[in-house]
Amino acid sequence: MPEISKNKEVGAICPECKIGRLVIKTGRYGNFTACSNFPNCKYIVKEERAKPVDTGEICDSCNVGHMLIRDGKFGKFKACSNYPRCKNTKKITADRKSPA
Numbered sequence: 001m002p003e004i005s006k007n008k009e010v011g012a013i014c015p016e017c018k019i020g021r022l023v024i025k026t027g028r029y030g031n032f033t034a035c036s037n038f039p040n041c042k043y044i045v046k047e048e049r050a051k052p053v054d055t056g057e058i059c060d061s062c063n064v065g066h067m068l069i070r071d072g073k074f075g076k077f078k079a080c081s082n083y084p085r086c087k088n089t090k091k092i093t094a095d096r097k098s099p100a
Helices: none
Strands: 008-013 021-027 030-035 045-048 055-058 067-072 075-080 089-091
Touching: none
Parallel strands: none
Antiparallel strands: 008 021, 021 030, 030 045, 055 067, 067 075, 075 089
16 A cells, blocks of 8 residues: 655755755644655744734723734634733634525
8 A cells, every 4th residue: 555645845955955855744833844854854944824913803801902813723713912911712703694
């Protein structure tokens, strides 16, 4: 049975060891680019995280912070900008029109 590879090749040669190829791997904290010559070469580049987007809503829990749209493990959600003092979060629900 052939081995299943979850790594996608970037198509570039590793700038550190000049032997391995760069591949996109998935780790516990998200995607990252690494050398295929691991463990001999430990070159990695972490993916940049998306910046939170301010919704303009005032937090209804603390009345100080603004609600930000953040990316989490289970998708997008709203969270107070006053974190860690305020831990208010809300699910983002899709506005669906009922069938007429």
